[in-house]
Amino acid sequence: MGVKLEVFRMVLYLTFPVTMFWISNQAEYFEEYVVKRKREICPPEREHQRIELEAFQEKMRRRREERLLAEEENIKQI
Template sequence: MPGASIQKDETSNSSTKCQTLRKNNNKCTPLKMGGWALEIGKMALYMTFPVAMFHWFNQPEYFEKWVTDTRRQLYPPENPQHRAEIEKCIRNVRERHDQELLKALEEMEQKEKK
């Protein structure tokens, strides 16, 4: 029986060694890789997939509605009343600033006269 256990050990050992190898005519030979054709196919896929996805999803009809909706949210149509209020406020601020400058200029002229 010692020979049977040795036989068992050899088969289990050879099966673990041949996990990445295949048995061919009672010999373990290395597995063959895909070769150059597989590499060419992979490279073609790597190059064409992003280009195809860009072409597919970059069609105007896919994002035109999204762009117009986003633009309307960021830049809503102007309300004439709102625009008039803003212009009135700007005029008031400029008038106050001009009055302050005139007042400061008059004070400087009075100091020069003395």
């Protein structure tokens, strides 16, 4: 009985992790659970959100350019 029991335990120890790995890497599982959950947490951007973000980025770019120009003028004056 000892050898048969050890073989059964070894088969069980090897098949369980391999089976779980195989199941969790199925494309249907990924699409169904992971992608849907991600969309719940971070919904796709809406058009007005994208426009506001672009306007903010442009405003920050202008500020940075103005600051750099002011620094260059100060260096030239010295």
